[in-house]
Amino acid sequence: MFEDKLSVRAKTMKRSVIRELLKLTTEPDIISFGGGMPDPSLFPTQLIADIVQEVLEKEGKKVLQYGLTEGDKEFRQQLAKRYGRTEGIKLTEENILITTASQQGLDLVSKIFIDPDDIVIVGLPTYLGGLAAFNSYGARLIGIPLDDNGMQVDVIKEHLKQLRRAQRRVKFIYVVPDFQNPSGVTMSIERRKKLIEIAEAYDILIFEDTPYRELRYSGESIPSFFSLAPRGRVVSIFTFSKILFPGMRLGYIFGDKEIIDKLVIAKQGTDLCSPAFTQAIVREIMKKDLLDGHIQKLIVRYRDKRECMLAALERYMPHDREISWTRPEGGLFLWLKLPEHMDADEILQRALKKKVAYIVGSAFYCDGSGKNTIRLNFSYPTFELIEKGIKRLGELVREEIK
């Protein structure tokens, strides 16, 4: 009855591979390397209960009421202060919009910039939630291959030259510079600077998405695009999902005051405002200066889990020069490359029979390539399950090679 009434957008929308797989992997005996879920044993549950009691006593009437679309003012001030400390950038609350985690950041930025057929430049691969958001507004995506230093900026330049000749407009370049999802690759400082130069020369916005930036387990931190580029060139989105918990769905956008202003109007039409209740909880965690300590705990745990997964891959994966994986300095994911002729999508069915799950790499390629790649999450499963699951996966790959 309703199919003929759907918008063009709705007719072409596809279910998120990850969300669907997450459903499947709630079966308790499947070891899942899918999803990007934090380790739930580190959730600070008692702290939250205490803070809720306090917040409701002190400001119950305020936090249960409607709030500003921009988000709680003191919360935004805390965020500005913290960013000043960690990244050396001066911001005020007027540069910040609170969102329903980073997915809403992706949606709102798309909403204010993308008209159907506008061009957006993305990594090949890149985060599929980004691809879904851009696609839902009718963007035409151009994928740029990654190497060990991130997106190949020279390839971007070539595309831009051609597009300029064809008088086609590029709306923005989407980057996940730190421990990229899905590849785990971090963009080098040289590449970042070069990309900013190109964006300035061609007058294109850079859309920075850095959910894992603070989860670095080794190596030196590289300045963010937001701190490197001239003011107004970059819009950045962040989330508390990975550094605190996903269950309150809180994130934020940094940008020029005027861009934030447009995003606020877009959010008014989308959901009026984010919950004052959950904003107050996270704000108090920051005010009590407990966020950094919590992140330190995550770093210690996830570093060990990364080591555990790398060791298991070393032990159980066939030693074949066509099989390789990344050794990311942070984040939540390893990226596994199988021999060219293998199809991770097809193998997944057999993997599920062996009770192990992963995300097929092709989901992250806007051109449908990457069939022989796999994203592996190491933050969620226990050490024991990482070992067991990689063993199962190693056996499977061995069988497939034969």
Place this chain on the structure above:
Amino acid sequence: MFEDKLSVRAKTMKRSVIRELLKLTTEPDIISFGGGMPDPSLFPTQLIADIVQEVLEKEGKKVLQYGLTEGDKEFRQQLAKRYGRTEGIKLTEENILITTASQQGLDLVSKIFIDPDDIVIVGLPTYLGGLAAFNSYGARLIGIPLDDNGMQVDVIKEHLKQLRRAQRRVKFIYVVPDFQNPSGVTMSIERRKKLIEIAEAYDILIFEDTPYRELRYSGESIPSFFSLAPRGRVVSIFTFSKILFPGMRLGYIFGDKEIIDKLVIAKQGTDLCSPAFTQAIVREIMKKDLLDGHIQKLIVRYRDKRECMLAALERYMPHDREISWTRPEGGLFLWLKLPEHMDADEILQRALKKKVAYIVGSAFYCDGSGKNTIRLNFSYPTFELIEKGIKRLGELVREEIK
């Protein structure tokens, strides 16, 4: 730097009058009849603190993690059960999607149905959050005048005949049937049945928005569109903002399984999922069977406040046959009509000087008419402030008449 890159949508987006006015009215000495805020003195703060403690103890790892896009399964089952009891309709959790209150319902339904230039039929006046959502997807709006029995269905029929001749497609008819925002008018049962007949004959969806349905202070409840119409004809959105609290931003959509399925995909790209944490809190309030009792408390309070405002209007408004107001049987608003030559927008500046605020009625008219109308909220201000504020407003109107 970014203005030339904005989408067509963003260039035409307007700030919500209400959200902007809300900001203004946080000044403590202004008496505000703007907004649609619940009475904060009735928020069940201690109950929430207790439930949070319990939820975090029992299921902290689950509620702080990512959840299903559809929403918490048990929460949806509770909602289906409750609706079966109150409206006599059999639903399952597959007919329900949890949203960020009703504004996200408006946005998601627009997202899956509206292509630029599609026609949407709305009330004249109607809820401005609906207008904002439909406009943001490029809808062309046709406004239908209201009388004491709601939207004039005969006028709709005339429009549909003409549109059919012009081969123009109508995507849906948007109705706020119970204690409509802003007018307070309730659509009669005859009108509802007639509208369903027309929607069937012309094969058009009905989009029902009923945030105040359970807040009835007098008269008999009238069956909802969702319960009256054949399955699949109606999509309904609901919110906990008015019957519990707005500060957790929770609402839901009822619809055919296939429509819910499309909405789920749209939500995946928009914000992945609503917070498992806040869903668990409201679910527990329902499971403990505390929601109905809370609504009863609201009804008693708001009924008294409605009486208080009606009495104050009677007392302080000039007795002039060009001045009238509605006497709604429920909801949060009265609708005041001033003499035709008056402009409520202009008068607002003088009202603010007198420290009283309201929402200009024209914000609710898709054709920009209604300049001489005013929406007055009676749920938020105290009895004392209702009396005082209406007195100020009455004085102002008296001055304007002279």
